[in-house]
Amino acid sequence: MSQGDAELPATPKLRATRLRLHTQHQAVVIMRTDCHVCRSEGLASRSQVLVSSGGREVQATLFQIEGDDLLAIDQIALTETTWKILSLDEDAAVTVTHAPTLESLASVRRRIYGNRLDAHAVGSIVRDVAARRYTDVHLAAFLTASAALPLDEQETIDLTGAMVDVGERLHWDSPIVLDKHCIGGLPGNRTTPIVVAIVAACGLVIPKTSSRAITSPAGTADTMETLAPVDLDIATLRRVVEAEGGCIAWGGAMHLSPADDIFVRIERELDVDTEGQLIASVLSKKIAAGSTHVVIDIPVGATAKVRGEASARHLAERISAVAARFGLSATCLLTDGSQPVGRGIGPALEALDVLAVLRSAPDAPDDLRRRAAALAGAALEIGGKAAKGEGAAAALATLADGRAWRKFQAICAAQGGMRTPPRASHIHPLIAPRAGRIVHINNRKLARLAKLAGAPEAKAAGVYLNVSLGQEIDKAEALLDIHAESAGELAYALEYARRSPDIIEVELSS
C-alpha cells in the first residue's frame, strides 16, 4: 500500500515546569486542555504520551487542566517522577507526542488467555516495565495473569533473566560471595543484620541488598534504615564491602532489577504474592548483586507465607533449579513459622531486637538469636569457616565474644553513621481477656495489626509482643503493645484489634 506525500506535524514543544507533586511510580504530566499540542495531537485526559527533552524520554499519563491558574498555555507541568527521569531545568523545552504502541502488550494479552510466553516475549515485557511504559492497568494485568496461571519453571527462569538484564549488575573479586534471604510471612524474624554481622566478622564477603516491605509491616531495608543509611549508590556499597566484608543496603537505590521495584508496588496494592514472581524477584536481585551462594530461610507454619512442608519443599526445589540456571547455588532452610521470631514487629521495634541480640543483652530474644545463628552457620559452612554441622555453634560464638557487634557497628559507620531507632509517641497495650495459656498466634492478623498502626511507613510503629506460644498469662496482663506515631493510626489498629479476638488466643489453663 503506498501513501503519497503526507504533511508531517511540526514538532510539538512546551515549556517544562516542576510541580513537586508526588505520584510514586505513576508517571504523570499535566497540560492545558486548550494547548496547541493537545489540539494538534488529539490528546485527551489519560492519553499515554511520550515526553522527550535533551535526548531523554519518559512515557506518562496525561491529565488535562482547564483555565490558567496553574499553567500558561505553552507550559507542561511534570510530577517528580517524570521530572527526575528527564533531569530537566525549569522552562526547558520538551516535546510531547502520542506514546508509541507497546508491542509487548500483545504478549500480556496472550498470557491472560493462557498461552505461555517465551524468553523473547518476557524480555520485551520486562524492558517496557523497567522503562516505565506500562500503566497500572497493564502492570496489574500482567501480574494477575501470572498468578491465575502460575509461571512455570521456564517462564520463571526467563523472567528472572530478563529482570537481571534491565538493571545494573555487580561483580566481586571473591570466589565466594554470600547472600541471605527470607521468604517472609513471619512477623519479626529480622535475622539479616545479625547474619551479615556474623558472616562478615568471620572474614567472608556478604554484600547484602534488601528490599522494603511488599505486604509485610517491615522489610529488612525498612528496619536497617532506622539503624544506618541504606540508600547507598553502587560506589558506596563497594567501598563498604571492601572495607568491612559486608553491608545491609536497600537494593532499589542501586537499580539492581529495577523492574522488580515496580512489580512490587503493584503486588503490594493487590496484596498478591505468587511463587514465580517471588522467585524471580528474589533471585534477580541476588544474581544482579553478584552473589555465588545464597542461604534462604523458608518459615513454614499455618499462618506463615508457606503453610505446609510439601509446598515449602516444592518452593525450595524450584528456587534451587532456577538459581542453578544462573550459576547461583541456593541452600534452603525450612524453619519454624508457627509464631513470630523476636518480639518487635515494625521497622524500629525489630531494630531494637537486633541490637539486643548483637549486644548479647540479658533480655535479648533467644529465638531470634538461634534463628540467626542457624542461617549464619549455613553460610559459614559454605564459606569454609566452620566444619559441616558446626556452623551454628561458630556463629553463636561470634555473637558471644562481641565480634559480631563490633562488625555491625563498623558496617553502620561505613554506611554513613549509626542511628538510634525512633520511639513511638502513642503506645497502647492489648490486655489478655482471661488468665490462661497462649495457644495460637495468627501471624497474618498480627502483621495486619502492625500495618494498621502505621508500619512500615511510620518507622516507629508496629507491635511489641509480650507473650509466646505455650506461655501462661494472668488476666489484665498485656499480650502486646501497639506503637503508633499518630492518634489516627493508633485508633485504626485498636479498632481492628477489637474486631479480631483471634489475633492471640488464650485458653483457660486446666
Next chain:
Amino acid sequence: MSQGDAELPATPKLRATRLRLHTQHQAVVIMRTDCHVCRSEGLASRSQVLVSSGGREVQATLFQIEGDDLLAIDQIALTETTWKILSLDEDAAVTVTHAPTLESLASVRRRIYGNRLDAHAVGSIVRDVAARRYTDVHLAAFLTASAALPLDEQETIDLTGAMVDVGERLHWDSPIVLDKHCIGGLPGNRTTPIVVAIVAACGLVIPKTSSRAITSPAGTADTMETLAPVDLDIATLRRVVEAEGGCIAWGGAMHLSPADDIFVRIERELDVDTEGQLIASVLSKKIAAGSTHVVIDIPVGATAKVRGEASARHLAERISAVAARFGLSATCLLTDGSQPVGRGIGPALEALDVLAVLRSAPDAPDDLRRRAAALAGAALEIGGKAAKGEGAAAALATLADGRAWRKFQAICAAQGGMRTPPRASHIHPLIAPRAGRIVHINNRKLARLAKLAGAPEAKAAGVYLNVSLGQEIDKAEALLDIHAESAGELAYALEYARRSPDIIEVELSS
C-alpha cells in the same frame, strides 16, 4: 481481647478547592505533604483516602505536593471527578481519613487463584466498583482474572444481576419493549439508528441506549452524537420515547449499569474483551433499560470479534440462557463478518452512511441497508408487525417510502435537534499497490487504522472505504481515504498503513 481507653483522633478537616483537572474515572485529590491531616493520619502519596463532605463521600487516590505554590497548608485540591461527586462549593470543609479496607478485594484475590465466586461475592465487588472504591490496579486484576479463567454461566448471571442492581432501572407500560445490539468487531456496521427508525416507524417501542466505543473506532453513541444530542437524562429519554416510540441515547448518561462504564474504560486500556464481561455488559444495560425482547447481531468472520460459527453459536446460547434468567427474550442473528458493512469507519463517516440509507440516496451502501433490514425485520416479527419470514421485506418498505427517514428526523428533533456530522480537515488516500482483485480485508487492522487517525475521540476521523471484497481495482486508484482532524494523527495512521501492507490485499487478476 480488650483494649482500655484510646484517645480518638480529632476530625481532620481541610478547605476544598477545585482544580479543574481531568483524570477521567480515576478519583484523585492533592494535599500538602506537610498538612496536619497527612501528618496525623500517616498518609503517603498514593494512599487511598476517604473524602467526605455534607453527607457525601468519595474514595480517592492521594497525590502529595510540596511547597505552597498550589495549596495553602489547610487546603485540599479536588479533581473534576471528585469535585462533582461531592457537589462541593469552593472552600467547603471536607474530612479526609484513610479509606476503609475493602472486604471485596479478598474475593478478587480468591478469583485470581481460580476459585469461583458466588452471587454475594460478585455483588460486593460490583457495589465497590460502582462506588469508585477500586483503583485501576484492582479493576484490572478483577477483569484479568475473569478473562484468565472465564466467567461461567452462573458467575455471568450473578455479574449481570449485580450490575443491574447498582444502577437506575427503567420501566415501560408497553407489554413489548424492543432492543437491539451488535456484538461488534466489524468496522462500520452502524445499523442501530436505521433499525430504531424502522421499528419505531412501524409503531413499536424501542427505547435504545447505546455505549461509546470500547476498543472499536466508534460506538453507536459516538456516531449518533454527530447527528443529535445523546446525553439524555431519564426524564428526557422517557419524553422522547413516549412521543416517538424510539430513541438512540447514550446509556452512560443515565446511570444504567454504571459499573459497566468503569469496567469498559479498563477493558479499553487493556484491549481485552471477554465473553462473560461482554454478556454482562450488554444484558445489564438491556435489563436496566426495561427491554422485554432484544435482537442481537453476531457478525462472524476470520477477523471479526467472533471468528467461527461454533463460537458464535456458543455465545448465542450463553446470551439467551443468561437473558432468560432475567425474563428477557434474546434473538441472535449470525451475520456475515468477513468485511466492513457500509463504507465509513469512525463516528461522522458512519453517520453519513446512515443518512444515505435513511434518505434512500442513490449511492447508499446496499450492504448496510440489507443488514439493517434483516435486524429490524426480526424485531417487526417479534412485535407482530410482520408475519414470520416477512420482516425484512416490511423493513425495506419502511425505508423505501420515507417513513423511516421521517421517524428518524422526528427522533433527532425530540432528542434536542438534528446536527450535520463534521468533516475532517485532513483527508489522505491510500493508493492500490497494483491493479487486481480485492481478496482480503483485515477488519482488525482497518479498525486500528481508523483509531490511529483519531476515532472515536475525533468525531470526523476514521476511514472511508472505496472497495469491497471481490472488486477489481486499477493501479493508482484509492483503496480508502484516511480522515483526520490533526496532522499528527494523520501521520500516525499513515505510518501504520506503511508498516501494514495486509490491511487490504490486492491479488493480480488472472
